[in-house]
Amino acid sequence: MTPLPRADHSPASYRLVDFGDGRKLEEFAGHRLDRPSPAATATHPAQPGRWREADYRYDATPSPGWSGEPPPTAWHFRWESLVLELRLSGSGHVGLFPEQIANWRWLQSWLRRQPQRPRVLNLFGYTGGASLAAAAVGAEVTHVDASEPTVQWAKHNASLSGLAEAPIRWLVDDIRAVVRRARRRQVHYDMILMDPPTYGHGLSGKDWRLERDLPPLLEDCLRLLSDDQAALLVTGHSPIASLATGPFAAASWVQLTRRFPQRTRHRVGLFDDAGRRLDFGYAYRFQTPLTIAGE
Secondary structure, eight states: OEEOOSOOOOOTTEEEEEEETTEEEEEETTEEEEEEOGGGTTSOOSOGGGGGGOSEEEEOSSSOEEEOSSOOSOEEEEETTEEEEEOOOTTSOOSOOGGGHHHHHHHHHHHHTOSSOOEEEEESOTTSHHHHHHHTTTOEEEEEESOHHHHHHHHHHHHHTTOTTSSEEEEESOHHHHHHHHHHTTOOBSEEEEOOOSEEEOTTSOEEEHHHHHHHHHHHHHHHBOSSSOEEEEEEOSOOOOTTSTTSOHHHHHHHHHHOSEEEEEEEEEEBTTSOEEEEEEEEEEEOOOOOTTO
């Protein structure tokens, strides 16, 4: 498997200003935020004076919350034709993981080359960035998340992006239940996207553990993919080094490598203003060789 080149620059509406001492200083569409970052623990800020420029700061302890006045209720982030509403959520998130934008470019490139309208399943869909990126290039999308407020946020982003009438099916459901139903109904997709957390809870309250639950989910998803051209994207924020170890059982890895002769893996990172790279997680892209009609 060939690693992707480390060309992970920031999108125009986002800047990683600085990081260190377990925090990161970021700018989202004009708002500068100071937030925790476990990946930044082993280093120190390159520009300590810049941190005074933060508009808002999030602290998880002693009581989780944002400081900064006055807090915005919402503001807009633009990428290509998409408009995403950002908010200072109680969890410290804002509704966008900027490192995912490189994956949006990749999935759009793959989807544009399909001879017919592709079908996409987006699991752990969050606020809809990947779903909207797929719909914007003509895909039929099923977006799944266990959080009703988050799915409503994603639908609002669809409206902001002019995609309210796009063929997107919005599901508030447990990821595993959706995949099992699709298997029973013999539903197939051309592309499956997933950004699973390390820990979490499904709609029914059943807990999610990456090392325990991802391998069977991957095996089920492989059975949902089209027999011809297909693609699978798996991303996450844990420090695992390889899909073949840790939460990925050997059987799952063997099935993946047999199914997909074309695959890339890399750690996702973005560069700060000083040129230093902060790790944001992992991305694994699997795809079958593309056959263009007429070739």
